[in-house]
Amino acid sequence: MAKRVPKSLKDGKTTSFKSLFNALRFIPRFFKEIWNVNKKLFLLSAFCRLIGALLPVIILWIGKEIIDEIILQTSLENSYYTKLWTYVSIEFGLVILSDLISRAISLTDGILGDQYNIATSVTIIKKTNQINISLLEDSEFYDKLERARTQTTGRVDLMSNILGQLQSVISISTLVAGLIFFDPYLIILLLLSIIPSFINEIYFSQQQYSLARSWTSERRELDYLRFIGANDKTVKEVKLFSLTDFIVNRFKNLSLEYFHLNKKLAIKRSSLGFLFNVLGSLSYYAAYVFIIYRVLSGVISLGELTFLSGSFNRLMKNLQDFFSRFTRISQSALFLQDYFEFIDIKIDEKAKEDVPLPKEIKHGFEFKNVRFSYPESDQEILKGINFTLKAGEKMAFVGQNGAGKTTLTKLLLRFYEPTSGEVLLDGININRFNKAEYQTFFGVIFQDFFRYEFTVKENIAVGNINEIENQLKIEDAANLSLANDVVSELKDGYNQQLGKRFLNGQELSGGQWQKVALARAYMKDANVIILDEPTSALDAKAESEVFGRFIGLTENKTSIIISHRFSTVRQADRILVLEHGKVIEIGSHQQLMQNNGLYSQLFSLQAEGYK
Numbered sequence: 001m002a003k004r005v006p007k008s009l010k011d012g013k014t015t016s017f018k019s020l021f022n023a024l025r026f027i028p029r030f031f032k033e034i035w036n037v038n039k040k041l042f043l044l045s046a047f048c049r050l051i052g053a054l055l056p057v058i059i060l061w062i063g064k065e066i067i068d069e070i071i072l073q074t075s076l077e078n079s080y081y082t083k084l085w086t087y088v089s090i091e092f093g094l095v096i097l098s099d100l101i102s103r104a105i106s107l108t109d110g111i112l113g114d115q116y117n118i119a120t121s122v123t124i125i126k127k128t129n130q131i132n133i134s135l136l137e138d139s140e141f142y143d144k145l146e147r148a149r150t151q152t153t154g155r156v157d158l159m160s161n162i163l164g165q166l167q168s169v170i171s172i173s174t175l176v177a178g179l180i181f182f183d184p185y186l187i188i189l190l191l192l193s194i195i196p197s198f199i200n201e202i203y204f205s206q207q208q209y210s211l212a213r214s215w216t217s218e219r220r221e222l223d224y225l226r227f228i229g230a231n232d233k234t235v236k237e238v239k240l241f242s243l244t245d246f247i248v249n250r251f252k253n254l255s256l257e258y259f260h261l262n263k264k265l266a267i268k269r270s271s272l273g274f275l276f277n278v279l280g281s282l283s284y285y286a287a288y289v290f291i292i293y294r295v296l297s298g299v300i301s302l303g304e305l306t307f308l309s310g311s312f313n314r315l316m317k318n319l320q321d322f323f324s325r326f327t328r329i330s331q332s333a334l335f336l337q338d339y340f341e342f343i344d345i346k347i348d349e350k351a352k353e354d355v356p357l358p359k360e361i362k363h364g365f366e367f368k369n370v371r372f373s374y375p376e377s378d379q380e381i382l383k384g385i386n387f388t389l390k391a392g393e394k395m396a397f398v399g400q401n402g403a404g405k406t407t408l409t410k411l412l413l414r415f416y417e418p419t420s421g422e423v424l425l426d427g428i429n430i431n432r433f434n435k436a437e438y439q440t441f442f443g444v445i446f447q448d449f450f451r452y453e454f455t456v457k458e459n460i461a462v463g464n465i466n467e468i469e470n471q472l473k474i475e476d477a478a479n480l481s482l483a484n485d486v487v488s489e490l491k492d493g494y495n496q497q498l499g500k501r502f503l504n505g506q507e508l509s510g511g512q513w514q515k516v517a518l519a520r521a522y523m524k525d526a527n528v529i530i531l532d533e534p535t536s537a538l539d540a541k542a543e544s545e546v547f548g549r550f551i552g553l554t555e556n557k558t559s560i561i562i563s564h565r566f567s568t569v570r571q572a573d574r575i576l577v578l579e580h581g582k583v584i585e586i587g588s589h590q591q592l593m594q595n596n597g598l599y600s601q602l603f604s605l606q607a608e609g610y611k
């Protein structure tokens with residue numbers, strides 16, 4: 001982990017008000033997405049909110065009529081209560097309707113939110129798959145991905161808040177209209193009561209978001225520390241090396257720093273918030289006294305008093321909600337910006353994919369003066385590579401750790417582009433083929449293959465997921481990689497859950513996992529098979545058997561094997577020896593042994609070890 005530069009709110013990296021408001025421009029696009037997710041439900045939610053917005057003022061009005069009616073009837077000699085009971089029944093009906101509407105709103109919001117959540121998660125997974133691997137290794141990009149991935153609840157809240165805001169606007173307008181109708185001066189008191197706390201809210205929420213955003217990579221580090229500190233995969237080493245204190249201290253130091261900054265902000269926000277609220281209550285009571293005074297002087301009725309004080313109270317609450325929701329909206333809109341910026345990342349602008357992919361390889365691949373450095377690294381890993389891999393040839397890559405063997409295959413697979421030089425397939429630069437189609441040419445098992453915590457069957461089928469229901473093919477693949485031996489020992493056979501994360505999961509040994517992963521390479525009828533140290537964890541007998549089967553099966557197939565085991569390597573048609581990013585030898589086992597170069601030295605060294 002790189003050394004971290006501590007951040008505070010004063011480090012100039014805070015998000016400005018301008019960017020906060022700027023983020024609001026994504027809202028129409030956001031609603032278009034929600035609309036596309038479920039049009040009917042969206043309309044229903046909007047309709048409920050419209051009704052919900054009009055109800056408060058109607059209920060207050062009916063309340064006023066009830067009180068005025070009571071006063072009127074008590075002053076009459078012959079009382080007549082039908083009108084009064086009608087008003088009471090209407091108010092009762094409206095209160096029930098109001099409850100129904102608010103429940104309907106939270107229900108529709110919940111369902112819409114869940115559906116939108118699913119849709120965005122799917123978009124993020126698909127987008128991540130389209131993005132160039134080199135970009136995935138960029139830490140700034142990783143932060144963006146992290147924010148897009150983790151802030152789904154922020155986006156769902158945003159929807160409720162915006163719809164709630166529209167509802168508030170209608171409610172506020174009707175209440176203000178009522179207030180203006182009776183006493184326009186009350187509006188001034190109302191504004192006085194609300195504006196200071198609004199400024200307080202908006203200022204602090206912007207500060208809080210800035211803090212959270214500038215700490216994205218530290219929060220990622222905290223997650224990572226939590227992961228290595230409490231995880232079945234790392235527990236052995238953590239215990240054995242007594243790493244718990246080291247991890248705990250690192251976690252504590254980092255999280256306490258964040259906690260203190262956050263605490264400082266929260267305390268400031270609450271204290272100022274309290275002061276401004278006192279100001280709000282003062283204005284409310286000033287308005288109340290003003291209204292009572294007008295009742296006492298006979299200008300307005302008692303019913304109107306209840307209506308006005310009720311309206312004022314509600315308006316104050318609605319405006320408070322409106323403003324605090326406004327800050328929440330602009331804050332979550334920043335999360336929205338992260339999401340849209342992520343899904344808008346342009347994919348492979350440079351590629352001119354203008355040549356159709358051949359059905360099969362005629363001549364082979366050629367590396368021409370290929371040089372390569374990893375993005376954001378000055379170190380040149382491949383330094384002018386020239387060689388051909390002929391159609392149908394079995395080639396082995398040999399060399400010491402870090403020589404560049406895996407990197408060579410990554411360029412062949414177009415995970416990265418050469419810094420200079422080119423890779424050709426039958427004389428055509430591989431960049432000119434559609435990348436996704438081109439990659440289907442290959443069946444690859446990487447050195448760091450992934451151990452999916454799925455069933456055995458699914459673990460094998462990931463090599464060609466379209467064939468997941470083809471049990472015969474899965475079993476054939478398992479036979480070739482010796483995974484069938486592993487399966488026969490498992491309680492649930494091919495349906496055995498692997499790993500320890502889920503119920504009834506069974507962990508495998510390193511070699512057993514490798515056999516299962518190797519079966520993936522046989523699942524598709526690939527033109528080229530690449531095996532990067534496929535047998536490193538297998539015992540000698542299993543390795544020789546696996547490799548024998550591989551040779552037999554791939555007789556006419558182009559293949560690359562990366563291995564440190566010379567018993568495997570020697571069976572290849574040709575062997576390419578890499579040292580410090582350069583090809584220093586290439587030829588058959590016999591030729592290289594006669595050369596007496598690095599290959600023959602390494603071979604003899606290993607043979608010595610077996611004597």
Ligand SMILES: Nc1ncnc2c1ncn2[C@@H]1O[C@H](COP(=O)(O)OP(=O)(O)OP(=O)(O)O)[C@@H](O)[C@H]1O
Nearest residue numbers: 137374377381399400401402403404405406407408
């Ligand atoms: N994603 C990456 N970003 C930056 N440097 C990398 C990356 N992957 C590998 N390297 C560097 O590239 C060099 C070559 O790595 P590569 O994995 O190709 O070696 P290799 O010959 O396959 O080694 P091994 O036998 O240990 O698997 C190493 O120095 C490594 O540190």
